[in-house]
Amino acid sequence: MTPIADSRQLILDRIRAxxxxxxxxxxxxxxxxxxxxxxxxxxxxxxxxLIERLREYDAExxxxxxxxxxxxxxxxxAASLKRIFVAPEGLPAAWLVPGFEWKIDCxxxxxxxxxxxxxxxxxxxxxxxxxxxxxxxxPAEGRRLLTLLPDWHLCILRSSQVVETFPEYFSRVQVPPxxxxxxxxxxxxxxxxxxxIKGVHGPRFLHVILVxx
Amino acid sequence: xxxxxxxxxxxxxTLAEPFPQAALHVLRNPQLRKNVTHAIDxxxxxxxxxxxxxxxxxxxxxxxxxxxxQALEDLGPYLEQFExxxxxxxxxxxxxxxxxxxxxxxxxxxxxxxATEAIKIKTMTxxxxxxNPFLESHGxxxxxxxxxxxxxxxGEGEPSHIVVPALHVNRSQxxxxxxxxxGLKNLSDDPQALTAAARAYLRQKFLTIPTAIxxxxxxxAETGSVAxxxxxxxxxxxxxxxxxxxxxxxxxxxxPRFQDLEVMLQVLARSxxxxxxxxxxxLWTGVxxxxxxQNFHVVLLDNGRSSIxxxxxxxxxxxxxxxxxxxxxxxxxxxxxxxxxxxxxxxPIGAILTPQLQHMHHAQSxxxxxxxxxxxxxxxxxxxxxxxxxxxxxxxxxxxxxxxVLRFFDPMYLGLRIANLLxxxxxxxxxxxxxxxxxxxxxxxxxxxxxxxxxxxxxxTQTRDLRGLPPQTFHEWWAARAGSPAAPVQTPPxxxxxxx
Numbered sequence: 001m002t003p004i005a006d007s008r009q010l011i012l013d014r015i016r017a018x019x020x021x022x023x024x025x026x027x028x029x030x031x032x033x034x035x036x037x038x039x040x041x042x043x044x045x046x047x048x049x050l051i052e053r054l055r056e057y058d059a060e061x062x063x064x065x066x067x068x069x070x071x072x073x074x075x076x077x078a079a080s081l082k083r084i085f086v087a088p089e090g091l092p093a094a095w096l097v098p099g100f101e102w103k104i105d106c107x108x109x110x111x112x113x114x115x116x117x118x119x120x121x122x123x124x125x126x127x128x129x130x131x132x133x134x135x136x137x138x139p140a141e142g143r144r145l146l147t148l149l150p151d152w153h154l155c156i157l158r159s160s161q162v163v164e165t166f167p168e169y170f171s172r173v174q175v176p177p178x179x180x181x182x183x184x185x186x187x188x189x190x191x192x193x194x195x196x197i198k199g200v201h202g203p204r205f206l207h208v209i210l211v212x213x
Numbered sequence: 214x215x216x217x218x219x220x221x222x223x224x225x226x227t228l229a230e231p232f233p234q235a236a237l238h239v240l241r242n243p244q245l246r247k248n249v250t251h252a253i254d255x256x257x258x259x260x261x262x263x264x265x266x267x268x269x270x271x272x273x274x275x276x277x278x279x280x281x282x283q284a285l286e287d288l289g290p291y292l293e294q295f296e297x298x299x300x301x302x303x304x305x306x307x308x309x310x311x312x313x314x315x316x317x318x319x320x321x322x323x324x325x326x327x328a329t330e331a332i333k334i335k336t337m338t339x340x341x342x343x344x345n346p347f348l349e350s351h352g353x354x355x356x357x358x359x360x361x362x363x364x365x366x367x368g369e370g371e372p373s374h375i376v377v378p379a380l381h382v383n384r385s386q387x388x389x390x391x392x393x394x395x396g397l398k399n400l401s402d403d404p405q406a407l408t409a410a411a412r413a414y415l416r417q418k419f420l421t422i423p424t425a426i427x428x429x430x431x432x433x434a435e436t437g438s439v440a441x442x443x444x445x446x447x448x449x450x451x452x453x454x455x456x457x458x459x460x461x462x463x464x465x466x467x468x469p470r471f472q473d474l475e476v477m478l479q480v481l482a483r484s485x486x487x488x489x490x491x492x493x494x495x496l497w498t499g500v501x502x503x504x505x506x507q508n509f510h511v512v513l514l515d516n517g518r519s520s521i522x523x524x525x526x527x528x529x530x531x532x533x534x535x536x537x538x539x540x541x542x543x544x545x546x547x548x549x550x551x552x553x554x555x556x557x558x559x560x561p562i563g564a565i566l567t568p569q570l571q572h573m574h575h576a577q578s579x580x581x582x583x584x585x586x587x588x589x590x591x592x593x594x595x596x597x598x599x600x601x602x603x604x605x606x607x608x609x610x611x612x613x614x615x616x617x618v619l620r621f622f623d624p625m626y627l628g629l630r631i632a633n634l635l636x637x638x639x640x641x642x643x644x645x646x647x648x649x650x651x652x653x654x655x656x657x658x659x660x661x662x663x664x665x666x667x668x669x670x671x672x673x674t675q676t677r678d679l680r681g682l683p684p685q686t687f688h689e690w691w692a693a694r695a696g697s698p699a700a701p702v703q704t705p706p707x708x709x710x711x712x713x
Contacts, residue, residue: 011519014515019286019287034276035476107503167475170475176433176436178498178499179505180495182494182495183493188444188492189408189444189445190377190486191359191364194377200360200411200412200445202445202492
């Protein structure tokens with residue numbers, strides 16, 4: 001391991017020599033200046049923007065009230081024509097609507113996740129401006145595999161979780177989490193002649209229920 | 214046997230042909246040029262639309278530029294901080310001073326796992342160190358998982374773009390490769406069907422191969438986290454399914470804070486693919502029990518980067534976040550495609566990065582592979598002044614060359630030395646003008662143009678005509694005019710500008 005330890009020192013020494021004096025490079029403009037941190041839309045307009053953006057990504061969005069949520073979930077699951085769903089361990093019990101086969105992730109094997117047909121999760125937050133759903137992988141959002149292997153993902157968002165801009169999301173994060181996944185629409189590629197194709201390896205279908213709380 | 218995707222590309226800068234020669238192969242391949250132009254037009258149009266809708270775009274560019282500059286200014290402490298936090302979270306950090314060392318570290322890590330196969334997320338850094346052929350020759354098969362990279366790997370092609378590496382390949386060529394290599398005789402050339410074929414081909418590999426190799430878009434010093442930006446989900450597969458993950462990353466990719474992502478993510482997707490946001494961005498910190506690889510290694514690669522850092526005007530090269538906006542905007546790339554650059558980094562950024570990574574010992578033709586139009590600088594989301602660096606590099610190339618003995622008799626340098634002598638004294642200059650006028654008469658046709666010159670002059674007249682020298686120079690006319698003020702007859706009409 002000696003040569004590797006030496007390389008560490010060697011590289012750090014080179015960098016130190018290269019960056020001194022600190023003023024060697026041209027001074028840069030102030031980074032905090034200028035860009036939009038806080039959105040200017042009303043909450044209603046902001047939610048509307050989110051729905052529009054998600055739909056542009058080919059995600060399906062429906063709205064619901066807290067009381068009607070279980071029924072809305074049941075409708076979505078039934079419409080998917082799928083039967084076997086995985087759910088993160090911390091998903092609220094009321095969301096596990098009857099009539100479907102639920103696999104709760106208390107250490108499911110990769111095989112069990114792979115052979116389920118859909119997944120239902122919560123989210124940490126959503127950013128309207130870019131149509132992005134943010135997962136911090138809390139118990140109700142599940143570990144990363146859950147929202148990756150199944151072909152169909154239903155994400156439940158509360159309207160209070162929606163912010164307008166990316167910087168607003170970052171200002172909501174007190175302590176940076178160890179794991180984050182930013183999801184903007186279903187998996188896609190444009191590698192063949194720049195033709196956008198939905199669904200490569202991640203879920204091909206992304207559904208969102210927006211709950212007005 | 215079908216031909217491979219390109220006949221001439223060689224992306225090792227130490228072996229590649231000079232740019233002007235390498236470009237000829239592409240210029241003579243109309244299909245390839247058509248593929249490249251089509252792809253570039255689509256990305257450019259999408260990017261332009263989404264940049265225009267972003268009201269604070271210029272402010273975001275300034276912020277992104279400042280964040281990257283600050284990261285480079287204090288790079289040492291940031292890397293040490295990253296190492297600290299990543300290690301505390303259960304990751305292992307390795308340092309590689311050059312490509313050979315990085316390859317060896319990765320091979321040793323794979324051998325510790327008895328790995329004979331590895332799945333890979335697209336990483337230009339691994340292409341830079343030519344990792345795949347090295348692993349192959351040491352008994353480890355690396356499977357690329359990005360759709361474009363599969364096309365190239367199965368078609369034995371080389372990347373021609375850093376974001377859309379197979380943009381020079383069209384759908385029927387992809388169909389041919391997939392049909393042949395995956396044994397799918399009835400595959401159609403519909404991109405949907407081709408994508409589905411790739412999904413099926415890779416699914417089992419994702420689920421069974423326990424070792425993955427990735428690159429990284431950003432390292433977060435504050436948290437010890439790594440971020441990867443992607444579209445397909447192959448990245449997420451590689452980051453979550455295997456037991457072992459090895460991430461190879463250039464030392465310049467550090468960002469000071471988690472919050473810096475609020476700027477970088479906003480500018481990256483728009484610049485790279487013309488999307489408001491790419492479908493998936495993953496961030497992880499060391500090892501998380503119960504979620505993802507439990508054996509995680511980061512290999513920090515220098516490979517010439519610290520020497521770029523040391524030069525104040527060149528340092529901005531390292532601000533690059535590999536979005537390829539400069540490549541898409543470049544009128545030269547549009548004509549030549551990526552392979553002509555003889556490096557995995559093509560286009561304007563490649564023209565400044567490759568020669569520097571080679572310590573100016575190879576790829577000296579690349580700084581000239583530009584018209585200096587500045588389109589690259591205009592679109593760069595981190596404001597790298599590429600034309601400025603190109604000019605710096607050109608002057609270095611000239612300084613290198615003119616001290617070489619062989620160059621002493623090089624017609625261009627000889628010509629420049631003679632010009633230097635002639636221009637030094639007015640009388641020599643006037644004499645040369647008179648002699649030149651006599652000489653030029655031999656080649657000037659009746660229409661007043663020179664259509665062909667002998668010897669080295671032919672290089673000019675090969676592609677353009679030269680106007681014959683006029684019978685009188687301006688100086689001569691002026692002197693004659695001053696000497697005979699009574700003869701204003703020959704004075705041409707003087708156009709005066711209207712006063713403002």
